[in-house]
Amino acid sequence: MEELLELKSITKIIQNESDMNNTILDHVDLTINKGDFITVLGGNGAGKSTLFNSITGSQSVTSGQIDFKEKNVTTWSEEKRARFMGRVFQDPKMGTAPRMTVEENLLLALKRGKKRPFLPRKLKEHRKYFEELCASIGNGLEDHLDTPTGHLSGGQRQSLSLLMTTLTEPDLLLLDEHTAALDPKTSKRLMALTNQMIQEKELTCLMITHRMEDALTYGNRLILMENGKVKLDLGEEEKNKLTLEDLFVLFERE
Template sequence: MAELTLTNVTVNIPVGTEVKTLLQDVNLTVAKGEFVTVLGNNGAGKSTLFNAITGDMPVSGGTITLADQTLNGKRPEQRARHIARVFQDPKMGTAPRMTVAENLLLASHRGQRLTLRSRGMTASKAALKTLAAKTGNGLADALDKPTEQLSGGQRQALSLLMATMRKPDLLLLDEHTAALDPHTSQAIMQLTNEIVSDQQLTCLMITHQVEDALRYGNRLIVLDAGKIVADFDQAKKAAMSRDDVLAFFS
Protein backbone atom coordinates (compact mmCIF):
# COMPACT_ATOMS: atom_id res chain seq x y z
CA MET A 1 0.00 0.00 0.00
CA ALA A 2 1.40 3.39 -1.00
CA GLU A 3 1.94 5.85 1.83
CA LEU A 4 3.42 8.65 -0.30
CA THR A 5 2.78 9.30 -3.99
CA LEU A 6 4.11 12.07 -6.20
CA THR A 7 2.58 12.26 -9.67
CA ASN A 8 4.19 14.47 -12.32
CA VAL A 9 5.38 16.92 -9.67
CA THR A 10 7.09 19.99 -11.10
CA VAL A 11 8.56 22.95 -9.25
CA ASN A 12 9.41 26.14 -11.15
CA ILE A 13 10.78 29.37 -9.70
CA PRO A 14 11.28 32.77 -11.36
CA VAL A 15 14.89 33.82 -11.88
CA GLY A 16 14.94 37.33 -13.26
CA THR A 17 12.86 37.26 -16.43
CA GLU A 18 13.22 33.51 -16.84
CA VAL A 19 11.81 30.43 -15.14
CA LYS A 20 14.08 27.82 -13.60
CA THR A 21 12.85 24.25 -13.17
CA LEU A 22 13.96 22.64 -9.89
CA LEU A 23 11.85 19.49 -10.19
CA GLN A 24 10.58 18.15 -13.49
CA ASP A 25 7.68 15.68 -13.73
CA VAL A 26 8.82 13.66 -10.72
CA ASN A 27 6.93 10.41 -10.18
CA LEU A 28 7.57 8.54 -6.96
CA THR A 29 5.61 5.98 -4.96
CA VAL A 30 6.81 5.02 -1.48
CA ALA A 31 5.17 2.08 0.25
CA LYS A 32 4.22 2.19 3.90
CA GLY A 33 7.27 1.27 5.99
CA GLU A 34 9.83 1.83 3.23
CA PHE A 35 13.12 3.50 4.19
CA VAL A 36 14.39 5.30 1.06
CA THR A 37 17.81 6.92 0.85
CA VAL A 38 18.16 9.85 -1.56
CA LEU A 39 21.40 10.76 -3.32
CA GLY A 40 22.29 13.55 -5.72
CA ASN A 41 24.78 16.31 -6.41
CA ASN A 42 24.27 19.80 -5.01
CA GLY A 43 21.41 21.37 -6.93
CA ALA A 44 19.98 18.02 -8.01
CA GLY A 45 16.63 18.78 -6.38
CA LYS A 46 16.85 16.79 -3.13
CA SER A 47 15.86 19.55 -0.70
CA THR A 48 13.34 20.89 -3.24
CA LEU A 49 11.72 17.46 -3.21
CA PHE A 50 11.37 17.62 0.57
CA ASN A 51 10.15 21.24 0.47
CA ALA A 52 7.50 20.31 -2.07
CA ILE A 53 6.27 17.49 0.17
CA THR A 54 6.15 19.67 3.29
CA GLY A 55 4.55 22.60 1.47
CA ASP A 56 7.47 24.96 2.09
CA MET A 57 7.77 25.31 -1.67
CA PRO A 58 4.66 25.37 -3.88
CA VAL A 59 4.46 22.95 -6.77
CA SER A 60 3.85 24.26 -10.27
CA GLY A 61 2.20 21.05 -11.41
CA GLY A 62 1.36 17.52 -10.35
CA THR A 63 -0.12 16.06 -7.18
CA ILE A 64 1.24 14.82 -3.85
CA THR A 65 -0.72 12.42 -1.67
CA LEU A 66 0.15 11.08 1.78
CA ALA A 67 -1.86 8.39 3.55
CA ASP A 68 -4.62 8.80 0.94
CA GLN A 69 -4.85 12.56 1.53
CA THR A 70 -4.01 15.05 -1.20
CA LEU A 71 -1.48 17.54 0.14
CA ASN A 72 -1.88 20.10 -2.64
CA GLY A 73 -3.44 23.20 -1.15
CA LYS A 74 -2.67 22.26 2.46
CA ARG A 75 -0.53 24.70 4.44
CA PRO A 76 2.84 23.56 5.86
CA GLU A 77 1.46 23.61 9.42
CA GLN A 78 -1.38 21.32 8.35
CA ARG A 79 1.05 18.91 6.73
CA ALA A 80 3.29 19.01 9.83
CA ARG A 81 0.63 17.05 11.72
CA HIS A 82 1.53 14.08 9.53
CA ILE A 83 5.10 14.81 8.45
CA ALA A 84 8.16 15.07 10.70
CA ARG A 85 11.44 16.51 9.43
CA VAL A 86 14.95 16.55 10.89
CA PHE A 87 17.29 19.10 9.37
CA GLN A 88 21.05 19.24 8.87
CA ASP A 89 21.46 21.97 11.50
CA PRO A 90 20.99 20.47 15.01
CA LYS A 91 19.64 23.83 16.21
CA MET A 92 16.60 23.75 13.91
CA GLY A 93 14.62 21.00 15.60
CA THR A 94 14.63 22.15 19.22
CA ALA A 95 13.74 25.14 21.38
CA PRO A 96 17.10 26.37 22.77
CA ARG A 97 15.99 27.83 26.10
CA MET A 98 13.67 24.99 26.99
CA THR A 99 15.09 21.98 28.79
CA VAL A 100 15.48 18.58 27.17
CA ALA A 101 12.47 17.32 29.12
CA GLU A 102 10.38 20.33 28.10
CA ASN A 103 11.27 19.82 24.43
CA LEU A 104 10.32 16.14 24.62
CA LEU A 105 7.07 16.86 26.43
CA LEU A 106 6.15 19.48 23.84
CA ALA A 107 6.88 17.01 21.03
CA SER A 108 4.66 14.41 22.68
CA HIS A 109 1.67 16.67 21.93
CA ARG A 110 2.56 17.26 18.26
CA GLY A 111 -0.54 17.46 16.13
CA GLN A 112 -2.88 17.84 19.09
CA ARG A 113 -4.94 20.90 19.91
CA LEU A 114 -3.34 23.06 22.60
CA THR A 115 -5.48 23.57 25.70
CA LEU A 116 -5.05 25.18 29.10
CA ARG A 117 -4.08 22.16 31.15
CA SER A 118 -1.25 20.98 33.35
CA ARG A 119 1.73 20.01 31.28
CA GLY A 120 2.22 16.84 33.39
CA MET A 121 5.99 17.10 33.63
CA THR A 122 6.28 15.27 36.97
CA ALA A 123 4.21 12.33 35.80
CA SER A 124 6.10 12.13 32.50
CA LYS A 125 9.68 12.49 33.78
CA ALA A 126 10.41 8.77 34.21
CA ALA A 127 9.13 7.92 30.73
CA LEU A 128 11.11 10.79 29.20
CA LYS A 129 14.28 9.58 30.92
CA THR A 130 13.76 6.08 29.55
CA LEU A 131 13.23 7.49 26.07
CA ALA A 132 16.31 9.72 26.25
CA ALA A 133 18.43 6.79 27.45
CA LYS A 134 17.95 5.13 24.05
CA THR A 135 20.41 7.60 22.56
CA GLY A 136 23.29 6.29 24.68
CA ASN A 137 24.99 9.71 24.64
CA GLY A 138 24.18 11.09 28.08
CA LEU A 139 20.92 12.76 27.08
CA ALA A 140 19.05 10.96 29.86
CA ASP A 141 21.22 12.71 32.44
CA ALA A 142 20.57 16.12 30.87
CA LEU A 143 16.78 16.28 31.09
CA ASP A 144 16.86 19.49 33.13
CA LYS A 145 19.53 21.15 31.01
CA PRO A 146 18.61 23.87 28.47
CA THR A 147 18.89 22.43 24.97
CA GLU A 148 21.29 25.20 23.91
CA GLN A 149 23.88 23.70 26.28
CA LEU A 150 23.89 20.30 24.57
CA SER A 151 26.53 19.07 22.16
CA GLY A 152 25.61 18.92 18.48
CA GLY A 153 25.21 15.15 18.61
CA GLN A 154 22.98 15.29 21.68
CA ARG A 155 20.85 18.00 20.14
CA GLN A 156 20.43 16.08 16.89
CA ALA A 157 19.54 12.93 18.82
CA LEU A 158 16.94 14.99 20.69
CA SER A 159 15.56 16.31 17.38
CA LEU A 160 15.23 12.74 16.13
CA LEU A 161 13.42 11.62 19.27
CA MET A 162 11.09 14.62 19.08
CA ALA A 163 10.30 13.95 15.41
CA THR A 164 9.30 10.35 16.11
CA MET A 165 7.67 10.46 19.57
CA ARG A 166 4.26 10.53 17.93
CA LYS A 167 4.62 8.22 14.93
CA PRO A 168 4.46 10.39 11.81
CA ASP A 169 2.99 9.20 8.54
CA LEU A 170 6.25 10.31 6.94
CA LEU A 171 9.71 11.03 8.35
CA LEU A 172 12.01 13.25 6.29
CA LEU A 173 15.72 13.24 7.21
CA ASP A 174 17.40 16.16 5.46
CA GLU A 175 21.13 15.38 5.68
CA HIS A 176 20.63 15.09 9.42
CA THR A 177 24.18 13.86 10.10
CA ALA A 178 26.07 16.22 7.74
CA ALA A 179 27.05 18.72 10.47
CA LEU A 180 28.41 16.06 12.84
CA ASP A 181 31.86 14.50 13.20
CA PRO A 182 32.23 10.96 11.77
CA HIS A 183 31.93 9.16 15.11
CA THR A 184 28.83 11.09 16.18
CA SER A 185 27.37 10.78 12.69
CA GLN A 186 27.51 7.00 12.84
CA ALA A 187 25.98 6.96 16.32
CA ILE A 188 23.07 9.07 15.07
CA MET A 189 22.69 6.83 12.01
CA GLN A 190 22.52 3.73 14.21
CA LEU A 191 19.90 5.41 16.38
CA THR A 192 18.00 6.44 13.25
CA ASN A 193 17.99 2.89 11.91
CA GLU A 194 16.75 1.51 15.22
CA ILE A 195 13.89 4.02 15.44
CA VAL A 196 12.83 3.61 11.80
CA SER A 197 12.95 -0.19 12.07
CA ASP A 198 11.24 -0.45 15.47
CA GLN A 199 8.40 1.90 14.49
CA GLN A 200 8.29 0.68 10.87
CA LEU A 201 8.32 4.29 9.73
CA THR A 202 7.93 5.46 6.16
CA CYS A 203 11.11 7.46 5.70
CA LEU A 204 13.06 9.42 3.08
CA MET A 205 16.66 10.28 3.96
CA ILE A 206 18.88 12.67 2.00
CA THR A 207 22.56 11.93 2.44
CA HIS A 208 25.87 12.72 0.74
CA GLN A 209 27.49 9.70 2.38
CA VAL A 210 27.50 6.90 -0.19
CA GLU A 211 28.32 4.33 2.48
CA ASP A 212 25.26 5.32 4.53
CA ALA A 213 23.07 5.26 1.43
CA LEU A 214 24.13 1.68 0.79
CA ARG A 215 24.13 0.50 4.41
CA TYR A 216 20.79 1.89 5.54
CA GLY A 217 17.31 1.67 4.12
CA ASN A 218 15.71 -0.78 1.71
CA ARG A 219 15.65 1.42 -1.38
CA LEU A 220 17.88 4.01 -3.06
CA ILE A 221 16.94 6.77 -5.49
CA VAL A 222 19.27 9.15 -7.31
CA LEU A 223 18.26 12.65 -8.40
CA ASP A 224 19.92 14.72 -11.11
CA ALA A 225 18.77 18.03 -12.59
CA GLY A 226 15.38 17.76 -10.91
CA LYS A 227 14.63 14.24 -12.11
CA ILE A 228 14.83 10.77 -10.57
CA VAL A 229 17.43 9.10 -12.76
CA ALA A 230 17.78 5.82 -10.86
CA ASP A 231 15.64 3.80 -8.45
CA PHE A 232 17.06 0.66 -6.82
CA ASP A 233 15.00 -1.74 -4.72
CA GLN A 234 16.45 -3.63 -1.77
CA ALA A 235 17.87 -6.50 -3.80
CA LYS A 236 19.54 -4.27 -6.39
CA LYS A 237 20.88 -1.93 -3.72
CA ALA A 238 22.37 -4.83 -1.77
CA ALA A 239 24.29 -5.87 -4.88
CA MET A 240 25.72 -2.39 -5.50
CA SER A 241 29.23 -1.23 -4.61
CA ARG A 242 30.42 2.25 -3.73
CA ASP A 243 31.90 2.56 -7.23
CA ASP A 244 28.54 1.66 -8.79
CA VAL A 245 26.94 4.61 -7.01
CA LEU A 246 29.79 7.01 -7.73
CA ALA A 247 29.42 6.27 -11.44
CA PHE A 248 26.28 8.43 -11.37
CA PHE A 249 28.35 11.43 -10.33
CA SER A 250 31.32 11.09 -12.68
Protein backbone atom coordinates (compact mmCIF):
# COMPACT_ATOMS: atom_id res chain seq x y z
CA MET A 1 0.00 0.00 0.00
CA GLU A 2 1.12 3.54 -0.76
CA GLU A 3 1.58 5.65 2.37
CA LEU A 4 -0.05 9.07 2.12
CA LEU A 5 0.27 10.57 5.60
CA GLU A 6 2.28 9.38 8.59
CA LEU A 7 2.11 10.70 12.13
CA LYS A 8 5.20 9.88 14.17
CA SER A 9 4.88 10.17 17.95
CA ILE A 10 2.67 13.27 17.73
CA THR A 11 2.22 14.96 21.12
CA LYS A 12 0.22 18.05 21.97
CA ILE A 13 0.55 19.56 25.44
CA ILE A 14 -1.21 22.73 26.57
CA GLN A 15 -0.89 24.67 29.80
CA ASN A 16 -4.12 25.28 31.68
CA GLU A 17 -5.01 28.12 34.04
CA SER A 18 -3.34 26.45 37.02
CA ASP A 19 -0.08 26.12 35.03
CA MET A 20 -0.49 22.36 34.88
CA ASN A 21 0.46 20.63 31.66
CA ASN A 22 -2.46 18.92 29.95
CA THR A 23 -1.59 16.26 27.38
CA ILE A 24 -4.18 16.31 24.58
CA LEU A 25 -2.32 13.98 22.20
CA ASP A 26 0.07 11.44 23.66
CA HIS A 27 2.69 10.06 21.24
CA VAL A 28 0.22 9.23 18.48
CA ASP A 29 1.53 7.00 15.69
CA LEU A 30 -0.77 6.64 12.70
CA THR A 31 -0.21 5.75 9.06
CA ILE A 32 -2.87 6.65 6.50
CA ASN A 33 -2.58 4.82 3.21
CA LYS A 34 -3.82 6.09 -0.13
CA GLY A 35 -7.44 5.01 -0.54
CA ASP A 36 -8.10 4.48 3.17
CA PHE A 37 -11.50 5.47 4.56
CA ILE A 38 -10.90 5.52 8.32
CA THR A 39 -13.68 6.10 10.83
CA VAL A 40 -12.57 7.62 14.15
CA LEU A 41 -14.41 6.96 17.42
CA GLY A 42 -13.75 8.29 20.91
CA GLY A 43 -15.45 10.00 23.83
CA ASN A 44 -15.31 13.71 24.62
CA GLY A 45 -11.75 14.77 25.32
CA ALA A 46 -10.25 11.74 23.57
CA GLY A 47 -8.22 14.00 21.26
CA LYS A 48 -10.11 13.49 17.99
CA SER A 49 -10.48 17.14 16.97
CA THR A 50 -6.95 17.95 18.13
CA LEU A 51 -5.74 15.11 15.91
CA PHE A 52 -7.48 16.75 12.95
CA ASN A 53 -6.16 20.20 13.91
CA SER A 54 -2.65 18.79 14.05
CA ILE A 55 -3.02 17.18 10.63
CA THR A 56 -4.37 20.34 8.99
CA GLY A 57 -1.89 22.64 10.75
CA SER A 58 -4.53 24.75 12.50
CA GLN A 59 -2.74 23.78 15.72
CA SER A 60 0.99 23.23 16.07
CA VAL A 61 2.22 20.06 17.75
CA THR A 62 4.45 20.02 20.82
CA SER A 63 6.61 17.21 19.47
CA GLY A 64 6.66 14.53 16.81
CA GLN A 65 6.65 14.61 13.02
CA ILE A 66 4.03 14.66 10.27
CA ASP A 67 5.03 13.32 6.85
CA PHE A 68 2.94 13.77 3.72
CA LYS A 69 4.08 11.58 0.81
CA GLU A 70 7.34 11.09 2.70
CA LYS A 71 7.92 14.85 3.00
CA ASN A 72 8.13 16.44 6.45
CA VAL A 73 5.27 18.96 6.67
CA THR A 74 5.26 19.41 10.47
CA THR A 75 6.06 23.12 10.27
CA TRP A 76 3.95 23.85 7.19
CA SER A 77 1.19 26.43 7.62
CA GLU A 78 -2.49 25.56 7.48
CA GLU A 79 -2.77 27.50 4.19
CA LYS A 80 0.02 25.50 2.58
CA ARG A 81 -1.47 22.17 3.71
CA ALA A 82 -4.89 23.23 2.40
CA ARG A 83 -3.56 22.68 -1.11
CA PHE A 84 -3.84 18.95 -0.59
CA MET A 85 -6.30 18.65 2.32
CA GLY A 86 -10.01 19.39 2.63
CA ARG A 87 -12.10 19.52 5.81
CA VAL A 88 -15.84 19.56 6.52
CA PHE A 89 -16.78 20.70 10.03
CA GLN A 90 -19.63 19.74 12.34
CA ASP A 91 -21.19 23.21 12.14
CA PRO A 92 -22.81 23.75 8.71
CA LYS A 93 -21.99 27.47 8.99
CA MET A 94 -18.22 26.92 8.97
CA GLY A 95 -17.69 25.60 5.45
CA THR A 96 -19.39 28.33 3.43
CA ALA A 97 -19.50 32.12 3.11
CA PRO A 98 -23.06 33.04 4.24
CA ARG A 99 -23.50 36.26 2.24
CA MET A 100 -22.24 34.74 -0.99
CA THR A 101 -24.55 32.72 -3.21
CA VAL A 102 -24.27 28.97 -3.73
CA GLU A 103 -22.78 29.64 -7.16
CA GLU A 104 -20.19 32.09 -5.78
CA ASN A 105 -19.17 29.63 -3.06
CA LEU A 106 -18.68 26.88 -5.65
CA LEU A 107 -16.56 29.19 -7.80
CA LEU A 108 -14.34 29.93 -4.80
CA ALA A 109 -13.95 26.19 -4.16
CA LEU A 110 -13.13 25.57 -7.82
CA LYS A 111 -10.21 27.99 -7.56
CA ARG A 112 -8.86 26.61 -4.29
CA GLY A 113 -5.07 26.43 -4.33
CA LYS A 114 -4.82 28.41 -7.57
CA LYS A 115 -3.58 31.95 -8.12
CA ARG A 116 -6.43 34.43 -8.30
CA PRO A 117 -5.52 37.41 -10.49
CA PHE A 118 -7.91 40.33 -10.92
CA LEU A 119 -9.96 38.93 -13.79
CA PRO A 120 -13.71 38.63 -14.49
CA ARG A 121 -15.24 35.81 -12.42
CA LYS A 122 -16.94 34.21 -15.45
CA LEU A 123 -19.79 32.87 -13.32
CA LYS A 124 -22.05 32.32 -16.34
CA GLU A 125 -19.49 30.00 -17.95
CA HIS A 126 -19.63 27.68 -14.94
CA ARG A 127 -23.38 27.81 -14.30
CA LYS A 128 -24.36 24.66 -16.21
CA TYR A 129 -21.57 22.72 -14.53
CA PHE A 130 -22.63 23.95 -11.09
CA GLU A 131 -26.28 23.10 -11.82
CA GLU A 132 -25.32 19.54 -12.73
CA LEU A 133 -23.13 19.21 -9.63
CA CYS A 134 -25.87 20.42 -7.30
CA ALA A 135 -28.50 18.28 -9.02
CA SER A 136 -26.39 15.18 -8.35
CA ILE A 137 -26.92 15.70 -4.60
CA GLY A 138 -30.66 15.26 -4.85
CA ASN A 139 -31.88 17.81 -2.29
CA GLY A 140 -32.92 20.65 -4.61
CA LEU A 141 -29.70 22.65 -4.21
CA GLU A 142 -29.61 23.27 -7.98
CA ASP A 143 -32.66 25.53 -7.57
CA HIS A 144 -30.75 27.79 -5.17
CA LEU A 145 -27.66 28.78 -7.15
CA ASP A 146 -28.51 32.47 -6.65
CA THR A 147 -29.44 32.06 -2.97
CA PRO A 148 -27.04 33.29 -0.26
CA THR A 149 -25.86 30.20 1.59
CA GLY A 150 -26.94 31.73 4.91
CA HIS A 151 -30.55 31.18 3.77
CA LEU A 152 -30.15 27.45 3.09
CA SER A 153 -31.26 24.65 5.42
CA GLY A 154 -28.58 22.96 7.53
CA GLY A 155 -28.64 19.86 5.35
CA GLN A 156 -28.32 21.84 2.12
CA ARG A 157 -25.51 23.93 3.54
CA GLN A 158 -23.60 20.87 4.76
CA SER A 159 -24.12 19.17 1.38
CA LEU A 160 -22.69 22.29 -0.26
CA SER A 161 -19.69 22.22 2.11
CA LEU A 162 -19.03 18.60 1.15
CA LEU A 163 -19.40 19.41 -2.54
CA MET A 164 -17.02 22.36 -2.25
CA THR A 165 -14.43 20.37 -0.31
CA THR A 166 -14.39 17.47 -2.78
CA LEU A 167 -14.65 19.60 -5.94
CA THR A 168 -10.90 19.68 -6.49
CA GLU A 169 -10.45 16.13 -5.13
CA PRO A 170 -8.08 16.70 -2.18
CA ASP A 171 -5.43 14.10 -1.40
CA LEU A 172 -6.91 13.82 2.10
CA LEU A 173 -10.50 14.52 3.12
CA LEU A 174 -11.19 15.17 6.82
CA LEU A 175 -14.80 14.88 8.01
CA ASP A 176 -15.17 16.29 11.52
CA GLU A 177 -18.56 14.90 12.70
CA HIS A 178 -20.06 16.50 9.61
CA THR A 179 -23.51 14.90 10.12
CA ALA A 180 -23.79 15.50 13.89
CA ALA A 181 -25.80 18.75 13.70
CA LEU A 182 -28.41 17.32 11.32
CA ASP A 183 -31.66 15.47 11.96
CA PRO A 184 -31.48 11.65 11.54
CA LYS A 185 -33.09 11.55 8.08
CA THR A 186 -30.89 14.33 6.66
CA SER A 187 -27.82 12.82 8.35
CA LYS A 188 -28.47 9.45 6.75
CA ARG A 189 -28.91 11.01 3.32
CA LEU A 190 -25.72 13.08 3.65
CA MET A 191 -23.74 10.07 4.85
CA ALA A 192 -24.83 8.05 1.81
CA LEU A 193 -23.82 10.98 -0.42
CA THR A 194 -20.48 11.21 1.37
CA ASN A 195 -19.72 7.54 0.80
CA GLN A 196 -20.75 7.82 -2.85
CA MET A 197 -18.38 10.75 -3.42
CA ILE A 198 -15.49 9.02 -1.66
CA GLN A 199 -15.93 5.85 -3.72
CA GLU A 200 -16.47 7.58 -7.08
CA LYS A 201 -13.56 10.00 -6.66
CA GLU A 202 -11.39 7.36 -4.90
CA LEU A 203 -10.62 9.77 -2.06
CA THR A 204 -8.61 9.07 1.07
CA CYS A 205 -10.71 10.00 4.07
CA LEU A 206 -10.54 10.29 7.86
CA MET A 207 -13.97 10.68 9.48
CA ILE A 208 -14.77 11.45 13.11
CA THR A 209 -18.20 10.20 14.13
CA HIS A 210 -20.21 9.56 17.27
CA ARG A 211 -22.62 7.35 15.34
CA MET A 212 -21.39 3.80 15.88
CA GLU A 213 -23.63 2.51 13.11
CA ASP A 214 -21.80 4.76 10.63
CA ALA A 215 -18.43 3.68 12.02
CA LEU A 216 -19.35 0.06 11.24
CA THR A 217 -21.12 0.67 7.94
CA TYR A 218 -18.57 2.90 6.25
CA GLY A 219 -14.85 2.71 5.67
CA ASN A 220 -12.15 0.05 5.58
CA ARG A 221 -10.53 0.91 8.93
CA LEU A 222 -11.70 1.95 12.37
CA ILE A 223 -9.64 3.61 15.09
CA LEU A 224 -10.66 4.22 18.68
CA MET A 225 -9.08 7.06 20.65
CA GLU A 226 -8.91 7.56 24.40
CA ASN A 227 -6.91 10.05 26.49
CA GLY A 228 -5.00 11.30 23.48
CA LYS A 229 -3.92 7.85 22.32
CA VAL A 230 -4.96 5.50 19.55
CA LYS A 231 -6.18 2.55 21.60
CA LEU A 232 -7.40 0.40 18.70
CA ASP A 233 -6.68 0.38 14.97
CA LEU A 234 -8.77 -2.25 13.22
CA GLY A 235 -8.24 -3.21 9.59
CA GLU A 236 -11.00 -4.12 7.16
CA GLU A 237 -11.13 -7.82 8.01
CA GLU A 238 -11.34 -7.23 11.78
CA LYS A 239 -13.79 -4.36 11.33
CA ASN A 240 -16.15 -6.42 9.17
CA LYS A 241 -16.44 -9.05 11.90
CA LEU A 242 -17.64 -6.51 14.48
CA THR A 243 -21.27 -6.16 15.46
CA LEU A 244 -22.76 -3.04 16.99
CA GLU A 245 -22.82 -4.82 20.34
CA ASP A 246 -19.11 -5.67 20.00
CA LEU A 247 -18.36 -2.04 19.32
CA PHE A 248 -20.30 -0.85 22.37
CA VAL A 249 -18.34 -3.32 24.53
CA LEU A 250 -15.02 -2.18 23.07
CA PHE A 251 -15.94 1.45 23.57
CA GLU A 252 -16.95 0.94 27.18
CA ARG A 253 -13.92 -1.23 27.94
CA GLU A 254 -11.49 1.31 26.54
